[in-house]
Amino acid sequence: MPNTQNILTQHIYPILPPHLSQILMAVPISLLAKVTEIRIRANQPLALVLGNHDVMIDVSGQATSQSQAYYCTIQDLLKTFQLLCKNSVYAFESELRQGYLTIKGGHRVGLAGQATVFDGTIKTLTHISSLNIRLARAIPGCADIILPFVIDSVSRRIYNILLISPPRCGKTTILRDLIRQLSTGKATLGLVGVQIGLVDERSEIAACENGIPSIDLGPRVDVLDACPKASGLLMLIRSMAPEVIATDELGRAEDAAAVREAIHAGVSVLATVHSRTINELRERPYIGELVQQRMFDRYVILSSRLGPGTIEEIVDSRSEKIVYVCSNEVRECG
Amino acid sequence: MKILGSLLIVVAGTAMGFSVAARYAERPRQIRQLISCLSALKSHINYVAIPLPEALSQCTSGIVGPVADFFRTMSLLLLTNGWLTPQAAMDQALIESKQLVLNQPEREILAVFGANLGGMDREEQHKSLELVQEQLARIQYEAEKLCEQNVKMYRYLGICSGLAIVIILV
Numbered sequence: 001m002p003n004t005q006n007i008l009t010q011h012i013y014p015i016l017p018p019h020l021s022q023i024l025m026a027v028p029i030s031l032l033a034k035v036t037e038i039r040i041r042a043n044q045p046l047a048l049v050l051g052n053h054d055v056m057i058d059v060s061g062q063a064t065s066q067s068q069a070y071y072c073t074i075q076d077l078l079k080t081f082q083l084l085c086k087n088s089v090y091a092f093e094s095e096l097r098q099g100y101l102t103i104k105g106g107h108r109v110g111l112a113g114q115a116t117v118f119d120g121t122i123k124t125l126t127h128i129s130s131l132n133i134r135l136a137r138a139i140p141g142c143a144d145i146i147l148p149f150v151i152d153s154v155s156r157r158i159y160n161i162l163l164i165s166p167p168r169c170g171k172t173t174i175l176r177d178l179i180r181q182l183s184t185g186k187a188t189l190g191l192v193g194v195q196i197g198l199v200d201e202r203s204e205i206a207a208c209e210n211g212i213p214s215i216d217l218g219p220r221v222d223v224l225d226a227c228p229k230a231s232g233l234l235m236l237i238r239s240m241a242p243e244v245i246a247t248d249e250l251g252r253a254e255d256a257a258a259v260r261e262a263i264h265a266g267v268s269v270l271a272t273v274h275s276r277t278i279n280e281l282r283e284r285p286y287i288g289e290l291v292q293q294r295m296f297d298r299y300v301i302l303s304s305r306l307g308p309g310t311i312e313e314i315v316d317s318r319s320e321k322i323v324y325v326c327s328n329e330v331r332e333c334g
Numbered sequence: 335m336k337i338l339g340s341l342l343i344v345v346a347g348t349a350m351g352f353s354v355a356a357r358y359a360e361r362p363r364q365i366r367q368l369i370s371c372l373s374a375l376k377s378h379i380n381y382v383a384i385p386l387p388e389a390l391s392q393c394t395s396g397i398v399g400p401v402a403d404f405f406r407t408m409s410l411l412l413l414t415n416g417w418l419t420p421q422a423a424m425d426q427a428l429i430e431s432k433q434l435v436l437n438q439p440e441r442e443i444l445a446v447f448g449a450n451l452g453g454m455d456r457e458e459q460h461k462s463l464e465l466v467q468e469q470l471a472r473i474q475y476e477a478e479k480l481c482e483q484n485v486k487m488y489r490y491l492g493i494c495s496g497l498a499i500v501i502i503l504v
Contacts, residue, residue, distance in 0.1 A: 017417060083416040086385035087452040090459045093383070124455060 004032045007135060011105035012038070015133075017079040020046070023070055026061025036168070036308065038133040042077050045069030051307065081128045084109060089124070096124050106136040106207025106215060136172070136204065138215050142309055143177035146300055149314045149323055150178065151191055158182065158194060158244050158268040160295065164275050165302035170309030171272040172248055174302065176205050176215065178270060179246050183218030196221045197242030197267075199232035205248055230254035233262050246270040256286040263295050277301065278315060294318060340504065344496035351492010355485040360435050362477040367401035368440070369470050372447075375405075376463045379456060386420060386452050387413040400433035407431060424448035443469045 013021040023046065024038070037049035045056040045066055056069035084101055085092045095101045101109045113128035150159055161178075163171050185193035198221055200206050206213035208225040217223070222240045224232045229247050236242060245262050247255075250273045262269050275281040278299055282288045290296065294317045301312040306326070314324035374393035378384045384392065390409035394402035408427040411418055418426075424444065428434070436444070443466055450462040 014416070079417050082419070086387060086416065087412055087420050088379075088383075088385040088389075089453055090379055090456045091383045091385045093455050 004035060004135070004137075005029065007105060007107075007137065008032070011103060011107055012133060012135070015080060015083045015103055015109075017076055017083070020072075020076060020080070023057060023059060023061050027057060028061070031055070031063065036135055038135070040072045040077060040080060040131040040133075042074050042129040043071060046072050051304065077128055077131060080131060081111075084131075093124065097122050099125065100202065102203040102207070104207065104209060104214065106138075106204050108134045108136065108202065108204055110134065134168075136207070138176060139173055139309070140177060140180065140216075142170070143174050143181055145311050145324070146174065146178060146314065147181055147186065147191075148189060149298060149300075150182070151189060156190070158270075159297035160263055160269045161271070161298050161300060162250075162291075162296040163270075163272040163300045163302060164278065164281060165272075166276055166304075167274060168308060169302045169304045171302060172204055174300075174309055174311075175246065175248060175270060175272055176217070179205070179221060180216060180218045182244060182270075183220040193218065193220045194243040195241070197233075197236035197240050197245045198223045199227055199229050199236060199245070199247040200225050201227060201229050201232065202248060205246070228254075230258040233258040237262055237265055237267055242267060244268045244270060248272050249274065250287050250290075253286045256290050259290060260293075260295060269296070271296075291317075298323070336504070340500040343499050343503075344493065347494075347496020347499065348489075348492045351488045351490070351495070354492070355488040357435050358481045358484045358488065361437065362474055362481050364399075364401050364435060365440060365470055365474040365477055367397050367399065368436075368444075369467055369474065370397060371401060371405055372463055372467050372470070376460060376467075379463070380460045383456060400431055400435075404428070404431040404434060420451040421445075421448040424451075440470060440473050443473070 008024060013024070016024070020040070024032075027048070031048070031050070034050040035048045036051055039047040039049060039054070046069060047054045047056050055063040056066055058064040058068050059070045084103065085096075089096065092101055096111070099111050101111065103109060110132040111125055111128050112130040113125045116123045116126055150161055151157070152159060163175055165171050179196055179198060182191070183193050183196050185191050198206060198217070200208065200223055203226050205215075206217055206221070206223045206225065207215050208223060211223075211225055213221070213223055222236065222242065224236055227235070229250070230252070233245055233247060236245060245267050246269075248271070250256065250259065250271050259269055259271060273281060273287055275284065278291065278301070282291045296317055299315045299317060301315070303310045303312050305312070310326060311324070312326050313322050315321070316323050371393045374395070375389055378389040378393055387409050390405050390412070394405045404427050407430050408423050411423040411426055412420065415423075425448070428441070428444070447462070447466045451459075454462070
């Protein structure tokens with residue numbers, strides 16, 4: 001488990017008003033190590049989410065009951081928002097429209113408030129009333145189980161892989177480690193490093209600072225940071241000639257079209273999608289069509305049953321056979 | 335001895351005249367630099383959408399002197415004290431930049447600029463910066479006219495007043 005205190009000191013405290021940082025600094029280390037989210041809501045208690053449950057925190061940083069907890073003020077939210085967007089709302093327009101910002105270290109901060117709608121589309125969010133700071137932890141080795149199932153044992157080609165899970169099950173963390181291992185190569189599996197193009201629309205996977213990844217992704221990754229997936233995928237294929245192309249959270253019609261185009265161009269695709277099972281996914285528009293057309297070679301189903309990042313099963317799409325099933329071994333991923 | 339004293343008085347008068355004239359000459363130059371910096375800032379905001387702390391320091395490239403220092407101080411303040419609003423950072427930077435020879439009208443325009451900075455989307459920010467630039471350009475024109483009229487006058491006035499004092503004393 002990476003040092004949560006380092007993550008908090010380097011990435012989280014700088015975006016919080018000083019008194020909130022002080023409350024978090026006083027939280028016992030044993031509790032901090034399990035924190036996956038920090039939730040700040042206007043006039044509601046400060047809460048820390050630990051995997052499947054949450055605890056409320058009082059001014060001295062101790063877990064407590066709702067009545068004793070520290071109640072976040074509107075000023076707390078305002079100051080945090082100001083620090084988050086560095087006083088520059090214009091620089092985060094598209095992110096605000098989508099309801100999240102990604103901060104240094106690849107941590108995603110979700111926002112909720114009042115939407116300003118213009119011509120039927122959300123123009124921006126104002127009066128921010130809730131913030132959810134989701135701590136991202138790079139966990140080297142969390143894709144070890146998947147890696148042997150990603151490579152075609154005969155042609156040594158990388159399969160088209162779709163990671164499927166509901167939110168908070170470690171999709172991004174596993175995708176990040178998969179990219180790192182594929183780019184570095186693994187002698188024991190006969191895998192030489194491959195050229196990878198990464199379209200990081202939410203700046204979460206590589207956590208780029210001024211365009212340069214701040215998380216280790218190995219030596220063969222080209223990152224297109226904050227770029228819309230659909231145009232980014234095609235741009236990278238044309239410009240950087242990758243063997244594998246990776247992206248996060250497919251959903252829209254143009255994403256599906258771009259993935260189809262990439263697969264037809266002979267590039268392997270690694271992608272993630274929100275869903276619980278393959279059957280559920282099949283019913284979804286656009287991405288469901290990709291599943292019906294068997295565009296992906298293998299599906300990796302994740303859950304948080306034994307902690308985030310539990311690999312439930314790996315399914316081969318053509319034979320519809322399950323090639324790996326979880327053996328109740330406890331694994332922890334962020 | 336008398337000649338030496340008289341000479342000193344004339345030199346002092348001339349120096350005073352020149353320093354007042356220099357202030358009149360410096361003001362349009364600083365307003366011109368302000369307009370250049372704001373124009374660069376507009377591009378940094380509108381085209382590349384860089385956050386304010388970086389944009390404010392980058393918009394001064396190619397410019398040296400008090401105006402560049404003012405923008406850099408503001409950038410540093412926002413970088414080190416993120417909870418300061420852009421307006422508060424600007425007010426503090428104005429206090430710290432003692433070399434700025436700006437008058438009340440341009441300071442008022444800067445106050446409007448600070449109040450509208452950072453809280454809006456790109457399009458609105460562009461409009462507000464454009465308005466500030468237009469207003470500053472008008473003030474620059476007036477400041478240049480004033481400069482033409484006053485620079486020579488204050489220089490001559492300095493020399494003449496020095497001479498006048500000498501004549502009275504002698």
